[in-house]
Amino acid sequence: MSTATIAVLVALGFGVMLARRRSFAIWLLTAQSLLLGVAALTLVDEGPGLLLAGIILVVRAVALPALLSLTRRRTPEPGPVTPATTVVVRLLVATVVCLIAVASVPPLGLGDVAAEHGAIALLCLGIAIVIMRRPALVQVLGILVAENGVYLLAVSVHGGLPFAIELGVLFDLALIITVAAAFAHRIHGEIGSGDTDLLRGLRD
Amino acid sequence: MTDATLVLAVLAVPLGSAALVWLMPTARAADRLNLATSVATAVLALALAVTALAAAPGEAAGGSWYVVDAASGVFLALVGVIGLASAAVSPAYLRHTGRSWFSARRSHAWYYAAFNVFWAALLALPLVDNLALAWLLIEATTAASALLVAFSGKRSALEAGWKYVVLTTLGLAVALLGIVVLFVAAGGPEAGLGRLDWSRLASHAGTMPAQTTLFAFILIMVGLASKIGWAPVHNWLPDAHSEAPPPVSAMLSAALLPTVLLIAWRAKLALEPALGGAAVQELFVGFGLVSLAIAVPFLWQPLPWKRLLAYSSLEHMGILALGIGFGTPLAIAGVVLHIAGHGVAKALGFYTAIPLLRQDPSAAESPPRGVAHASPPTATAMAVSLMSLAGLPPSPLFVSELMILLGGMDAGLTGVSALAAVLLALGFIGLAHALIEGLLGESAERGGRPTSRSARAVVLLAGTATVALLALTIAAYALPDSGIVAALLGSGS
Numbered sequence: 001m002s003t004a005t006i007a008v009l010v011a012l013g014f015g016v017m018l019a020r021r022r023s024f025a026i027w028l029l030t031a032q033s034l035l036l037g038v039a040a041l042t043l044v045d046e047g048p049g050l051l052l053a054g055i056i057l058v059v060r061a062v063a064l065p066a067l068l069s070l071t072r073r074r075t076p077e078p079g080p081v082t083p084a085t086t087v088v089v090r091l092l093v094a095t096v097v098c099l100i101a102v103a104s105v106p107p108l109g110l111g112d113v114a115a116e117h118g119a120i121a122l123l124c125l126g127i128a129i130v131i132m133r134r135p136a137l138v139q140v141l142g143i144l145v146a147e148n149g150v151y152l153l154a155v156s157v158h159g160g161l162p163f164a165i166e167l168g169v170l171f172d173l174a175l176i177i178t179v180a181a182a183f184a185h186r187i188h189g190e191i192g193s194g195d196t197d198l199l200r201g202l203r204d
Numbered sequence: 205m206t207d208a209t210l211v212l213a214v215l216a217v218p219l220g221s222a223a224l225v226w227l228m229p230t231a232r233a234a235d236r237l238n239l240a241t242s243v244a245t246a247v248l249a250l251a252l253a254v255t256a257l258a259a260a261p262g263e264a265a266g267g268s269w270y271v272v273d274a275a276s277g278v279f280l281a282l283v284g285v286i287g288l289a290s291a292a293v294s295p296a297y298l299r300h301t302g303r304s305w306f307s308a309r310r311s312h313a314w315y316y317a318a319f320n321v322f323w324a325a326l327l328a329l330p331l332v333d334n335l336a337l338a339w340l341l342i343e344a345t346t347a348a349s350a351l352l353v354a355f356s357g358k359r360s361a362l363e364a365g366w367k368y369v370v371l372t373t374l375g376l377a378v379a380l381l382g383i384v385v386l387f388v389a390a391g392g393p394e395a396g397l398g399r400l401d402w403s404r405l406a407s408h409a410g411t412m413p414a415q416t417t418l419f420a421f422i423l424i425m426v427g428l429a430s431k432i433g434w435a436p437v438h439n440w441l442p443d444a445h446s447e448a449p450p451p452v453s454a455m456l457s458a459a460l461l462p463t464v465l466l467i468a469w470r471a472k473l474a475l476e477p478a479l480g481g482a483a484v485q486e487l488f489v490g491f492g493l494v495s496l497a498i499a500v501p502f503l504w505q506p507l508p509w510k511r512l513l514a515y516s517s518l519e520h521m522g523i524l525a526l527g528i529g530f531g532t533p534l535a536i537a538g539v540v541l542h543i544a545g546h547g548v549a550k551a552l553g554f555y556t557a558i559p560l561l562r563q564d565p566s567a568a569e570s571p572p573r574g575v576a577h578a579s580p581p582t583a584t585a586m587a588v589s590l591m592s593l594a595g596l597p598p599s600p601l602f603v604s605e606l607m608i609l610l611g612g613m614d615a616g617l618t619g620v621s622a623l624a625a626v627l628l629a630l631g632f633i634g635l636a637h638a639l640i641e642g643l644l645g646e647s648a649e650r651g652g653r654p655t656s657r658s659a660r661a662v663v664l665l666a667g668t669a670t671v672a673l674l675a676l677t678i679a680a681y682a683l684p685d686s687g688i689v690a691a692l693l694g695s696g697s
Binding site: 105106107108109110119123126127130136139140142143146147149150153154157161162164165168169171172173175176178179180182183186187190191196199200201202204 | 305336337343346351360363364367369374377380381389413415442446
């Protein structure tokens, strides 16, 4: 996979971290997932497993954001959710975390250093999104950004991963995102907002 | 019945039950059908467990995707028994549930459907002979059990369920990255799934690049730790255990956590030749000590009953991590005994929450008070559970903790054993204090005394658990020299 493609994938991850509107964040995630799927399809010459991986990624890129868009429409926010931190702080923290992680991870043996670094960066970005963003739906997008990091590494494996794993991961992820979307809907019904900061009753 | 048929039956019955029970038109029909199929599931699981445990050490049976060895046997028995007990007490919980996530008419059907899918995934976990398949099943347990955690539909339950889904899914994403890295490191001509079979990993571990394999192993362990509930990635655990329906809390604590721990254990055994014993041991011992150290201060706090049990789970997962990390025969015998004893005592504790919360609903949010005065049977069950969990002799957990600590000394880690002993002693004092406060003192009774039927059920549960715990204590004396421990010392191969 080209370095430019990987850079765009990471940039789209940063976009999800910074986007204010949930709809825009979903579009960015869709673009990231589609780009990953198309990039996998262009690597079919390296192994037949990548054809299936590409198809799975494209299906996932369409289906899961569609589900999240539906959930967004069913959970209208009465007003913008106040971010926990400013855009500058989020950008700074995410950049520092990604740089430290990429610098401290040893070579993973893929032979594609850019893909290895991109995967680690996306995983860290996904975790950072979950920690730093408050809307439930954006936290789900954080999970998907992290999973896209894993997929980036998976499609960079020579010949791709066994299709049983690809299919299994897709099924599990679809199941989890469906459950998470149901939670987001239910939380909105209970507190009138998707702001997870309002769910802070359980403390010792 | 052959092993292969039995394996398929163990998984097919709960999955079929999930579908059938969902179709039941009434709550009572769902209750009855679920109980019947749960008995069948448990009998099949125990039959398979007996087959596994009866085999000679090192003689594991297996198929293209499953393995039936001593470890499978121990965990199948545990998950089978806890699953059946949870299914049996579920109607008592559901009968008195006020609101729920689902409509009143369909709540039993949804509850049992999710319960059975969760149970099937838990039964499959000890059987799968492949790291990637194990990951898929662990992720599946999250989807099914998250709905159960938030079953009451209360705001606090939604918060707990949401944390559980998000944190464990993120953790498992980290583990998946580790699995992909390990797939690359495992190399070899096989391009398929077989590259991640436990036996294949163990036999090729010596040829894997040490640095990449270690990195993969750390990612896998950190990811699994988030699901096992090891500190410092345990944040979901106290919330989910305290907000879930009591039978589900029992499944989470007594069955889910140890079963995911088995996957970490199998990964350790398979990859040790590539990593060297010291690095692997340090990781397990580190998780163990941190979990104990984080849990103990909470055991000293006045906490609601189920929340106290949840922090006790953190403590016990820490002890198990230490035992597996020490890895000596005595420590492994302690681990086996501890898993069984913790399962029985913790499940009893959570089941006791059903009459406790009915009698005093405020116990969901504040520590129980004066239970001995309000309901002697409930107080007895609480005492049996908490004193066993604290490790008061003749609890099997006293013996198992002793075995693990002595096993640590055998492994040359006397300092770690001594530190763990101090933390366990502090935990004991905290739990003993909580029990005295809970049983004695002024009663906070608000929901009336338990019915005679309910009291009989609690006495039956406490009596059965006491007998099981004493039997485990007696069995402990034969365990260190048994074939089970010999097999578990090499169950990654």
